[in-house]
Amino acid sequence: MATTTMTMAKALNEGLRRAMEKNPKVLLMGEDIGKLGGVFRITDGLQKDFGEDRVIDAPLAESAIVGTAVGLAVRGYRTVVEMQFDGFVYPAFDQIVSQVAKLHKRTDGVYTMALVIRLPFQGGIGAIEHHSESPEAYFAHTAGLRVVSCSTPHDAYWMIQQSIAHDDPIVFCEPKSRYWEKGEVDLETTSRGLFDAEVRREGADVSVIAYGAMVKTALKAAETAASEGVSVEVVDARSLAPLDVETMAASVEKTGRLVVVGESPRTASIGSEIVATLSERCFYSLRAPGMRVSGYHVPYPPTRIEEDFRPTPDRVLDAIDRVMGYES
Amino acid sequence: MDDQLVQLLTPEGERVAHPEYESTLGGDEIFGLYRDMVIVRRMCNESTSLQRQGQLALWAPVQGQEAAQIGPGRAMHPMDFSFPTYREHGIAWCRGVPPADMLRLFRAVSNGGWDPQKYRHSVPTVVLGNQTLHAVGYAMGVQRDGADEAVLTFFGDGASSQGDVLEAFVWAASFNAPIVFLCQNNQWAISEPSSLQSKIPLYHRAQGFGFPGVRVDGNDVLAMYEVSRRALDAARVGGGPTLIEAYTYRMGAHTTSDDPTRYRIDAEVEVWKHRDPIERVKALLAREYKKKTAAFDEVAAEADAIATKLREDVLAMDRPDPITMFDHAYAAPHPLIDEGRQEMIDLGVSAGVS
Amino acid sequence: MSERIFDLPDVGEGLTEAEIVEWKVAVGDVVALNQPIVDIETAKATVELPSPFAGTVVALHGAVGDVIEVDKPLITFEVGGSEAAAPEVAAKSDEAPESETAAAPEEKKREAVLIGYGVADEDALPTRRHRRQGPSAPPPSAPTPTPVQATPGLAPRSTPPVRLYAKQHGLDIATMTGSGRDGLITRDDVERALAGTGAARPGAAIAAPTTTSRFVGHDLAPWDAGPAEERIPVRGVLRAMSEAMVQSAFSAPHAAVWVRVDVTRTMDLLASLKVHPGLEGLRLSPMTITALALCDAARHYPGVNSSFDDAAQEVIVRRTINLGIAADTPKGLTVPNIKGADRLDLVGMAAAINQLVDKARTNATTPNEMIGTTISITNVGPFGVDAAIPILPPGTGAILAIGTVAPTPWVVNGEVVVRQVMEIALSFDHRMIDGAMASRVLGHVARFIADPAPAMIVG
Numbered sequence A: 001m002a003t004t005t006m007t008m009a010k011a012l013n014e015g016l017r018r019a020m021e022k023n024p025k026v027l028l029m030g031e032d033i034g035k036l037g038g039v040f041r042i043t044d045g046l047q048k049d050f051g052e053d054r055v056i057d058a059p060l061a062e063s064a065i066v067g068t069a070v071g072l073a074v075r076g077y078r079t080v081v082e083m084q085f086d087g088f089v090y091p092a093f094d095q096i097v098s099q100v101a102k103l104h105k106r107t108d109g110v111y112t113m114a115l116v117i118r119l120p121f122q123g124g125i126g127a128i129e130h131h132s133e134s135p136e137a138y139f140a141h142t143a144g145l146r147v148v149s150c151s152t153p154h155d156a157y158w159m160i161q162q163s164i165a166h167d168d169p170i171v172f173c174e175p176k177s178r179y180w181e182k183g184e185v186d187l188e189t190t191s192r193g194l195f196d197a198e199v200r201r202e203g204a205d206v207s208v209i210a211y212g213a214m215v216k217t218a219l220k221a222a223e224t225a226a227s228e229g230v231s232v233e234v235v236d237a238r239s240l241a242p243l244d245v246e247t248m249a250a251s252v253e254k255t256g257r258l259v260v261v262g263e264s265p266r267t268a269s270i271g272s273e274i275v276a277t278l279s280e281r282c283f284y285s286l287r288a289p290g291m292r293v294s295g296y297h298v299p300y301p302p303t304r305i306e307e308d309f310r311p312t313p314d315r316v317l318d319a320i321d322r323v324m325g326y327e328s
Numbered sequence B: 001m002d003d004q005l006v007q008l009l010t011p012e013g014e015r016v017a018h019p020e021y022e023s024t025l026g027g028d029e030i031f032g033l034y035r036d037m038v039i040v041r042r043m044c045n046e047s048t049s050l051q052r053q054g055q056l057a058l059w060a061p062v063q064g065q066e067a068a069q070i071g072p073g074r075a076m077h078p079m080d081f082s083f084p085t086y087r088e089h090g091i092a093w094c095r096g097v098p099p100a101d102m103l104r105l106f107r108a109v110s111n112g113g114w115d116p117q118k119y120r121h122s123v124p125t126v127v128l129g130n131q132t133l134h135a136v137g138y139a140m141g142v143q144r145d146g147a148d149e150a151v152l153t154f155f156g157d158g159a160s161s162q163g164d165v166l167e168a169f170v171w172a173a174s175f176n177a178p179i180v181f182l183c184q185n186n187q188w189a190i191s192e193p194s195s196l197q198s199k200i201p202l203y204h205r206a207q208g209f210g211f212p213g214v215r216v217d218g219n220d221v222l223a224m225y226e227v228s229r230r231a232l233d234a235a236r237v238g239g240g241p242t243l244i245e246a247y248t249y250r251m252g253a254h255t256t257s258d259d260p261t262r263y264r265i266d267a268e269v270e271v272w273k274h275r276d277p278i279e280r281v282k283a284l285l286a287r288e289y290k291k292k293t294a295a296f297d298e299v300a301a302e303a304d305a306i307a308t309k310l311r312e313d314v315l316a317m318d319r320p321d322p323i324t325m326f327d328h329a330y331a332a333p334h335p336l337i338d339e340g341r342q343e344m345i346d347l348g349v350s351a352g353v354s
Numbered sequence C: 001m002s003e004r005i006f007d008l009p010d011v012g013e014g015l016t017e018a019e020i021v022e023w024k025v026a027v028g029d030v031v032a033l034n035q036p037i038v039d040i041e042t043a044k045a046t047v048e049l050p051s052p053f054a055g056t057v058v059a060l061h062g063a064v065g066d067v068i069e070v071d072k073p074l075i076t077f078e079v080g081g082s083e084a085a086a087p088e089v090a091a092k093s094d095e096a097p098e099s100e101t102a103a104a105p106e107e108k109k110r111e112a113v114l115i116g117y118g119v120a121d122e123d124a125l126p127t128r129r130h131r132r133q134g135p136s137a138p139p140p141s142a143p144t145p146t147p148v149q150a151t152p153g154l155a156p157r158s159t160p161p162v163r164l165y166a167k168q169h170g171l172d173i174a175t176m177t178g179s180g181r182d183g184l185i186t187r188d189d190v191e192r193a194l195a196g197t198g199a200a201r202p203g204a205a206i207a208a209p210t211t212t213s214r215f216v217g218h219d220l221a222p223w224d225a226g227p228a229e230e231r232i233p234v235r236g237v238l239r240a241m242s243e244a245m246v247q248s249a250f251s252a253p254h255a256a257v258w259v260r261v262d263v264t265r266t267m268d269l270l271a272s273l274k275v276h277p278g279l280e281g282l283r284l285s286p287m288t289i290t291a292l293a294l295c296d297a298a299r300h301y302p303g304v305n306s307s308f309d310d311a312a313q314e315v316i317v318r319r320t321i322n323l324g325i326a327a328d329t330p331k332g333l334t335v336p337n338i339k340g341a342d343r344l345d346l347v348g349m350a351a352a353i354n355q356l357v358d359k360a361r362t363n364a365t366t367p368n369e370m371i372g373t374t375i376s377i378t379n380v381g382p383f384g385v386d387a388a389i390p391i392l393p394p395g396t397g398a399i400l401a402i403g404t405v406a407p408t409p410w411v412v413n414g415e416v417v418v419r420q421v422m423e424i425a426l427s428f429d430h431r432m433i434d435g436a437m438a439s440r441v442l443g444h445v446a447r448f449i450a451d452p453a454p455a456m457i458v459g
Helices: A008-022 A046-050 A062-074 A090-100 A136-140 A153-165 A214-227 A245-255 A270-281 A303-308 A313-324 B027-052 B066-075 B089-095 B130-145 B163-175 B202-209 B221-236 B266-273 B277-288 B293-315 B322-326 B335-346 C104-113 C160-168 C187-195 C236-249 C264-274 C286-300 C346-361 C435-450 C452-458
Strands: A003-007 A026-030 A055-057 A078-082 A116-121 A146-149 A170-175 A182-186 A198-201 A206-210 A232-236 A239-241 A258-265 A291-295 B081-083 B151-156 B179-185 B213-217 B242-247 C002-007 C017-023 C036-041 C046-050 C055-060 C067-069 C073-079 C213-215 C218-220 C254-262 C306-309 C314-317 C323-325 C327-329 C332-334 C375-379 C398-412 C415-429
Touching: A003 A008, A008 A026, A008 A046, A008 A153, A008 A170, A008 A182, A026 A062, A046 A055, A062 A078, A062 A090, A078 A153, A090 A116, A090 A136, A116 A153, A136 A146, A136 A170, A136 A239, A136 A270, A153 A170, A153 A182, A198 A214, A198 A245, A206 A214, A206 A245, A206 A313, A214 A232, A214 A258, A214 A313, A232 A245, A245 A270, A258 A270, A258 A313, A270 A291, A291 A313, A303 B322, B027 B066, B027 B089, B027 B221, B027 B277, B027 B293, B027 C046, B066 B089, B066 B179, B066 B221, B066 B277, B081 B130, B130 B151, B130 B163, B130 B179, B151 B221, B163 B179, B163 B202, B179 B202, B179 B221, B202 B213, B202 B242, B213 B221, B221 B242, B221 B277, B277 B293, B322 B335, C036 C073, C160 C187, C236 C332, C254 C398, C254 C435, C264 C286, C264 C415, C264 C435, C264 C452, C286 C323, C286 C346, C286 C375, C286 C398, C286 C435, C286 C452, C323 C346, C327 C346, C398 C435, C415 C435, C435 C452
Parallel strands: A026 A055, A026 A078, A078 A116, A116 A170, A146 A170, A206 A232, A206 A258, A258 A291, B081 B151, B151 B179, B179 B242, B213 B242, C323 C375, C375 C398
Antiparallel strands: A003 A182, A146 A239, A198 A232, C002 C073, C017 C036, C017 C067, C036 C046, C055 C073, C213 C218, C254 C415, C306 C314, C327 C332, C398 C415
16 A cells, blocks of 8 residues: 655645646646746646656746647647636636637537646735735536645545546646645555545534535534544545535535635635535425635735634534534 | 946946936036935845735835936936836836835825826836836827926836737837836846847846837946936927836845745845945045045934834824725715625725715 | 743734744843844745834743744743833733623733734634624514514415425415514414414305205304204114114115116206296206116116015015106105105106105105105205215115206217216115116116107107
């Protein structure tokens, strides 16, 4: 059993390396990813080993990074583009939504948009503006794209490889506040598919669904809830589009209560989609309405007060209190 | 260096003539520029220390680029307006922004830091190139108001690849906007050399868009002043846009999160040390204007005092009440804002005063 | 003079630890503000840290090569009192350290984390800081003292699982009264409704009947008005019926045959006779024709007009029909008979039945009319019922039940048409009458009422 402990950043690095070893058509493109190895060192050492033709330092134009990746895909290359930070993906939004998402359909399946857009997302690193965004809902909302998020080093290692191997374009959301956290990685096998949700903690009273950095937040809340006599089941969504409704529904049918945790503002969020879908699917099981714990409806604040914007275990517990308080 | 580079003062502090430009400043004014640069450098160093001491989230040093900013900063008229990136501490200083306010962004207590209308200097823009479009739009407003004002916007060599910047050029040319584009080519965009962004000198691009471009020794504050003054004056009277490429060097890291030793060689930094903007002016002042050590010491002391005050002010910057995150998210009342505020109060996160 | 600890800061947006590469100072050194004190290596960079204090080094919290976590002590200084400008980096520069407010413990930790840089130390943050106060907190879930009826026009308030539960048990949640907050119908409310206990009676959406009804010779009080449990003495007619039924049911093995008959021609005949001038005031019904039919069948099969004498161990066959007519009277069920019904024609039969029924209803039945029944007929048609398998009046061998006449799809000449159809059933004492005989008798009756006119004329 080749299990080892590594940080999420290292796990991503290793996953990219494996993917590049397996398939010579896999390229990386992004700002500062070559010589510097990326501002988070995710691509550290890869240009040295695979060369400048395969690990490309891009001029500073996000739209061009994605747009040229489209052309490379037409030519049969699988490009993993890095958006340096979530807040910098927006210049590329047009290419992503107008082209990456639609070209497979527009060409009746001839063009395969097999590219991965890596986004360090969510907050919690005390950065300045635009470095702590949660734009995943924009992409989940766009038909033609798939959106996933890893929450552990093991998932990071496997999901990046699975994403690269997949023929659909995938927006790969990496919780940057977890980059340096260590975890066990099984380098040989994984039991999870790319679009599977995963029950991280079993429970009986309420299902808390989270993704990215919020999985750990949910687990912390579950610990405290247990000491207060409430049994919380934590589900890591992993795939934001498409959602693994089966796993989530099975959990809600078991517990009868639902809380969803995400950092982005609540309106039209992934959490809203999960609550609506499970309300329909699990209507007769619900003992309370589904609750969303989310960022407030404001631009991401100065990070000195970001911990009161991002859901904390306390706010998750507050939502748990509220769903448990419904009579049935 | 490029022989098209406008230079009026060599790195050794000796004046040189240029066919098109000449220095119009007197001794006191030049001493004033020296003082500005010393203070900005001192504040920058203090800020780096503060970050290393955990008092700032981040700092983007301006070290080495003082002349590239003080020159145009002092060439601006009071009613002119500037649109910076996140590194124009020298311009902010010239516009009168209090030093502590410059650091509110980096202290992570604000996403802006000062009143842009009051200082006629916009808040920092972190997303590369966005501000150039804002600047052109503002300039189009100035045109429609018939005002005697010019607009100055900044971006780096890296940002010159961004679509927004190129679109700003299109607009500025098509509308003959009263704007000066000032590109500080400090040779590096984090780890990417400027050669990756452009195969030709950046100032040549202006011609492709139909307006003049000029490359200036960015470490020569006299040249920076004169070229900026002429370009701003031209804009003011309907002469349209100019691109000034300040050829300079980022002596420090991109930000305090960056480690330049990973991608550039020390020898290159050494070369640019000999082109220091402050040293050459100091030499000129000593030789031509007979400034004595005492005068320079006085400036150093003043800079230290400003740095000490800056440190005090930064350390006194409290964590804002979290409920302030709702202030000004919208101009008009909004139900989700009320709801969010109430939740914070209910959860005991805030007492509700904002 | 006081000690100040400098915790390792996050120097690069999200770092969690750093390795000590080189100390630039030693214990005992006097250090100036911003003087370089150590080189550290992070995942991103090698960084030189400047001293946050002017003072004397008291302790170094790691050796070269050690990995220190962000927010943990790196170096301790002794700082002079005059160094007022020296910041207490690890202290709470904007919060009273001993603050006891609910927010304080978290704020305190915030300071130690240093201005929110890097990943906030989530493990150190208290997880449960506050429970929601204020109007949005759900009030304690005690049931309201008086159950609340659903407001007309609004959906009844309940939860999906409770609604489903009610529906699966055949209860309309809209008819229920909720004992939960604001009239919420809870699972308990449904359970109570199902158990039917008095504790919380379901509110009726339909008004209960207010009329009395007859039962065993008595008027019963309406549902809501009468006692939950009412006792009626077994006397008079009730006693007679119950005893007779017991005796008959437990002495004669009952069997039955039944058949549906197309009685369209009977109904047509009756309709035409009804308007016949000579037959005014004569109440004719299918019962009249069927009575004639039964008598005719008995003349053909006298064995059906028999009784079993258990004491004498003899079967008595009679060649006179005293036709019992089951009558629903105020006193209850009685079965008076028409003596010699076999000699009656249509008009006579009609008159006799009518007279018998009228007398029974007015309690004018004579004792003689109550004895000697040889064969009976009962009509459940007026109640909308198809047929019955009646219990034999004691001392008889057979009883014919006729049901309601209804338009029914029927096959005539290979085609489906609508006919007037009636079901008839013959209960019989199987001690002496077997299924073959019973079937023949029933078949005879069926053929008679299927085509009554020739039957009555020819026989």
